[in-house]
Amino acid sequence: MRMRRHAKLHTLLFLFIMLMIVLIIATLGKLSFYLYEKEIIQSFAKNRQDTLLQISDSLNTYRERVENLASLYKENAYIQEKAILGESAVDQKAFSRTIADLKKVIDQSLFFPNLNYDLQILFDNGLFYSSDASYLEGLLKLPKETWFYQARRQDHDSFWQSNIAYKTEQGKKNVVSFVTLLRDDAQQSIGFILVNVDERDFFQVYSRIIGDQSIIYLIDHKGQIVSHPIDTMIGRFFYQMEKFNSFFGDRNWSQIQKSEKEYLFSRYLSEGSPWIVVEEIPMALITDPLQRTANTINLLTSLLLVVTLLFAIIFSRKISRPFEVLAESMNSAQKGDLDVHFKEMGCHESRNMAINTQKFVLRINALLDELKQKEKAKRISELDFLQMQINPHFIYNTLFTIRCMVDLGLEKEASDTLDRFSSMLKKILRIDAPMISIQDNLDYLEDYNFIMSQRYGSLSFVYEIEPGLEHVKILKFILQPLVENSVYHGFSNGVEKDSNICISFKREEAQMVSITVEDNGCGISEEQLNRLDTRESGSDTQHIGLLNVRKKLDLYYEGKASMSIHSEKNVGTRIEILVPLQQEETDENTHS
Numbered sequence: 107m108r109m110r111r112h113a114k115l116h117t118l119l120f121l122f123i124m125l126m127i128v129l130i131i132a133t134l135g136k137l138s139f140y141l142y143e144k145e146i147i148q149s150f151a152k153n154r155q156d157t158l159l160q161i162s163d164s165l166n167t168y169r170e171r172v173e174n175l176a177s178l179y180k181e182n183a184y185i186q187e188k189a190i191l192g193e194s195a196v197d198q199k200a201f202s203r204t205i206a207d208l209k210k211v212i213d214q215s216l217f218f219p220n221l222n223y224d225l226q227i228l229f230d231n232g233l234f235y236s237s238d239a240s241y242l243e244g245l246l247k248l249p250k251e252t253w254f255y256q257a258r259r260q261d262h263d264s265f266w267q268s269n270i271a272y273k274t275e276q277g278k279k280n281v282v283s284f285v286t287l288l289r290d291d292a293q294q295s296i297g298f299i300l301v302n303v304d305e306r307d308f309f310q311v312y313s314r315i316i317g318d319q320s321i322i323y324l325i326d327h328k329g330q331i332v333s334h335p336i337d338t339m340i341g342r343f344f345y346q347m348e349k350f351n352s353f354f355g356d357r358n359w360s361q362i363q364k365s366e367k368e369y370l371f372s373r374y375l376s377e378g379s380p381w382i383v384v385e386e387i388p389m390a391l392i393t394d395p396l397q398r399t400a401n402t403i404n405l406l407t408s409l410l411l412v413v414t415l416l417f418a419i420i421f422s423r424k425i426s427r428p429f430e431v432l433a434e435s436m437n438s439a440q441k442g443d444l445d446v447h448f449k450e451m452g453c454h455e456s457r458n459m460a461i462n463t464q465k466f467v468l469r470i471n472a473l474l475d476e477l478k479q480k481e482k483a484k485r486i487s488e489l490d491f492l493q494m495q496i497n498p499h500f501i502y503n504t505l506f507t508i509r510c511m512v513d514l515g516l517e518k519e520a521s522d523t524l525d526r527f528s529s530m531l532k533k534i535l536r537i538d539a540p541m542i543s544i545q546d547n548l549d550y551l552e553d554y555n556f557i558m559s560q561r562y563g564s565l566s567f568v569y570e571i572e573p574g575l576e577h578v579k580i581l582k583f584i585l586q587p588l589v590e591n592s593v594y595h596g597f598s599n600g601v602e603k604d605s606n607i608c609i610s611f612k613r614e615e616a617q618m619v620s621i622t623v624e625d626n627g628c629g630i631s632e633e634q635l636n637r638l639d640t641r642e643s644g645s646d647t648q649h650i651g652l653l654n655v656r657k658k659l660d661l662y663y664e665g666k667a668s669m670s671i672h673s674e675k676n677v678g679t680r681i682e683i684l685v686p687l688q689q690e691e692t693d694e695n696t697h698s
Contacts, residue, residue: 123419129414139346141217143393143592150392151359151370156312158374158383161312166379169266169284169312176219176264176301179225182208185393189288189297193231205235222307224281229297238302264289266380268332268341280305282332299317305340308333312383320387325350332381361389372462400685428452431603432460439467454506500590523560528555534583540662541579544571544611551585558593562601565593570610577610578619583663585609588623588681596627596679617687624680630673652681659683 179185188201208223212218227235247487264286281302288297312322323334328347353360359372368390375382428451438446448464452459502525511520530553537546548569555567567589592607605626612620652671659667668688673679 109444120395122425125414125417125421129410147370147392148390149359151372154370154385154387155358155374157315158322158372158385159376160372161315162374162376162379164311165308165324165383166376167378167379168308171218171221171266172223172284172303173222174223175212176284176299179227179299179301180286180288184208185227185299188233189229189231191231191233198233201233202235206237208489209237222304223303226300226302227297228300230574231296233297263289266326268326268330282308305333309335319391321386322385322454324381325384326381369417401648424452428456432456432463435460436463443637444546445471503561504557507557509559512552518658519560523557526556529553530557534549537582540582542582543577544577545576547580547582547585548609550583551589554586555589558589562593562597562605562606564601564603564608565597568606568608570608572612575611575613575619580619580621580685581658584658584683585621585623585657586684587655591651591681592623592627592679593624595630596625599628613687614684618684619687621683621685622680624678626678629675629677629679630671631675635671635673655683659685 146228184204188196205225205227213221214610224238225235226237227233250586264284267283267285282305283303284301286301287295288299290296306356308324315322321335323339324332325345326332327347328343329347329350331339334340350380353362353371355371359370360373360588361369364386370385370387370389370392372385373382376475386399393502424570428449431449431451435446435448446467448460450460504523508520508523508527511517511523530550533553535552546573559567561567589607589609596607597605607623607625610620610624612622614620652669659669663685667684669681671679671681
């Protein structure tokens with residue numbers, strides 16, 4: 107018959123490794139997409155820098171127009187002349203009228219088309235002008251510690267001041283002011299010229315670039331928001347500049363968390379500009395175009411992972427299961443179950459291991475069986491030896507008792523005693539089975555007890571047996587040493603009129619039989635009880651019979667039987683044996 111070939115272990119492992127390679131490729135694909143996504147974000151961020159550059163250029167153009175306008179007013183000869191006048195030479199009405207006419211001429215020129223602004227002039231000699239009276243009223247009431255007066259200490263003659271808010275007839279107005287200082291020959295500040303531009307005009311410069319979800323706004327170098335799509339945000343010191351700069355490091359864009367959402371955070375600062383252009387775009391706006399591709403890749407990767415996992419499970423199971431079964435069988439054998447069967451499963455190597463292990467266990471089992479047979483034979487010999495032991499003193503005393511009866515003319519008693527003694531010897535010699543019924547044990551014991559009663563006339567024996575236990579099998583002749591112990595040691599001080607020995611048999615739970623031999627003799631000392639409990643056979647020659655009974659129980663019942671001794675001085679001794687319940691079977695060797 108041709109043997110079926112099985113896959114080699116290294117072949118299965120090779121297939122498993124191939125599957126792992128597929129898994130690695132899938133993982134690398136996922137990683138590649140992740141890196142591609144990062145590249146897309148970087149590319150998008152760089153493109154937004156171009157957009158912010160356009161915004162910055164537009165704002166710079168607008169800023170330069172405002173600064174040129176302020177320079178035109180500052181360099182006007184009339185304004186310079188009036189700024190240095192003494193307070194006594196001031197003509198406020200003529201000054202306001204002349205400046206208003208000058209503003210009309212400038213506004214109508216081709217140099218500043220469509221430039222909406224308010225003009226405020228405030229000189230130390232008391233002259234002032236405002237194209238917006240409501241703003242001028244607030245300007246004249248400014249306390250000395252505000253920026254307006256602190257500006258005198260500026261090193262520069264002009265600067266931008268962000269977010270000056272004041273009330274108008276239409277409501278609150280936020281303006282961005284370009285402040286120009288006029289100085290005298292001693293370089294002391296003698297007045298201000300303010301060109302105020304509505305913040306909404308700044309917003310119009312870049313509002314057309316703002317998308318549906320992106321936010322573009324301006325901040326100054328102190329972190330204050332100069333212009334924002336949301337009016338309530340204007341004027342807030344939204345950032346600490348140190349923390350603001352830490353977002354970016356050496357780049358002009360970063361990813362941040364805001365309101366539990368992720369944003370692309372970008373900035374642009376042109377040289378010489380007083381403002382930083384900032385943009386916030388939700389990352390979802392950037393990654394949404396990639397999401398469909400990502401979902402497809404994720405789906406394919408997931409399917410590939412599932413397939414790889416299934417194949418990995420199948421192949422690993424095919425590899426490991428035979429060894430698991432082999433290990434389970436070996437554990438059973440290690441625990442003593444040498445009848446275990448080692449299944450031939452899996453690859454060539456695992457099958458060879460199962461076959462060889464099975465042969466090894468069978469060999470061990472054969473050797474153990476051989477050893478058990480030898481041990482059993484030895485144990486039977488020990489049982490037979492112990493069983494055949496009869497106290498020589500008992501034989502001598504029995505024969506001496508018979509002789510005395512004959513000398514006294516008690517032929518009938520002598521004959522009965524001799525018959526009982528002969529019956530005992532027959533049972534010992536002719537019953538070969540180690541287990542006999544309780545009734546047969548009692549028949550033997552009655553012969554023994556009859557002989558004892560002839561020697562100790564006042565000693566009586568009581569038998570109590572639970573119905574149904576007569577045919578239960580126990581060790582043969584195991585009762586005689588217990589009764590002998592009670593006779594010789596329980597009544598060592600003499601037999602009284604009420605001296606008795608009770609032998610009882612009761613059924614216990616868990617299929618056990620209780621055998622009790624109890625006397626009302628003098629009892630056993632505590633020291634002797636301790637020696638008997640420790641099973642020191644050589645330490646107490648007086649109770650050799652009890653120690654032999656204990657050995658016989660251990661040898662035959664293999665730990666399932668027990669013997670306990672309870673004794674109280676001058677009250678009596680009670681010996682109890684528990685043995686497994688075994689019903690009698692038909693045995694030709696049981697009876698003589």
